[in-house]
Amino acid sequence: MSLALLSTLSILILFSLFYITTSQYSLSSSSSFSRSPQSSPSLFEWRSAHATYYDAADPREAVGGACGYGDLVKSGYGMATVGLSETLFERGRICGACFELKCVDDLRWCIPGTSIIVTVTNFCAPNYGFTSEGGGHCNAPNKHFVLPIEAFEKIAIWKAGNMPVHYRRVKCRKEGGIRFTISGSGIFLSVLITNVGGTGDIVGVKVKGSRTGWLPMGRNWGQNWHVNALLQNQPLSFEVTGSDGLRLTSYNLAPKDWSFGQTFEGKQFET
Template identity: 90%
Template structure:
């Protein structure tokens, strides 16, 4: 069942006006890396609904409201999800990990299964329908829109609007956080991907070899920016997750970095 996930361009316009390492499928007792989650990293199970979309064009896997671009190249693959407005938190939730399982429908649920997915997109409300009708992503609904490849890990595709339970879990990633540097001149942006721990980011600072620590603002999704001339300086980044933990990666980008390059830093443990 297809629902209106936002493209990169449309979410950029929306946010301007108002100023989906790889996650893996798992059993309900496993993390995305295959090792058990500690009890301290799990939140309580909550009720929601889920539908799916089937990508009919390879470009459908590119873009999204979190700014990750090509989800396969970014390392997220099909283990991704678009969130309804009450869950999306204006993009702050981007990068967070959720575990979902099918419930209450023995006809369509695949028993004993769950999936772990990363928030990468936004499902826009459709006020032409009621929340109980076709407006699945309308407030106050808690709704997840999954690629069909993920949906079919927990339910038969004929299920349609499926009752599920979900919980936030700790993100486990392979390798370090990745920083893709964009911009031009004095405008520098950083797309931050492959974030472990809480997965979502609440604060970023950047430092050149000739500057102090400069706070970056959230441009949209997990794209952060600052107005500063930082060329010809090695760059360090300080990233703070929603759980309050901070990781500092010194000299991530060498002195001769260029716009468009991606560099790997430290990771939340």
């Protein structure tokens, strides 16, 4: 075999190896890029935190707090709710997410073999008049949960006070579809989104009238979303995006004669 032929074969072999390696690298990179952050199993691993409770006379039971859900019983959340410390609350982006909590490390007060699943509906404000170890339970960097006493007593005896817990994100399982409550006036349209299954927290909302294209809505606060557009006398469709990237569209959800103050029930994320 001539030297020229050997050189040609060597070049072809090297080129083939380079092509295979490059192709494998490109495929791996593409797959990693498209993977949703919320699909990471680590989000469902147990982590350490603390939990306290508020009693039945506390107004938080009725007003719903920083996520804007209003009366928690009327909006379907009941007492299986929680307020999060600043470190966990993510400025309201996590409103609607679900967590499983269980009491740990204290055999005197824990109720063995129990856990509770709660939905994020409120914010526990920091109190920097106290240290994070001496009364400022919701101060950064503490990971802290504040529960209605009815929920707290499912995992621990109320005398426990500031209780060590383990927590993890879980999927939300809700009865019925996602609810859209429309409010506003004139060209200002606001929509409160509740009863969300799946990841529970919404990161994007769009609305469409019969005479418009899809209009992105901005987060006002909690799970209240708004847009400036003239949408009266048009059936409305809504598209919501969960924090896992899944989208769900409810077409012509509100009829042409919808009015401010009405609530409409759309499709639901599969769980």
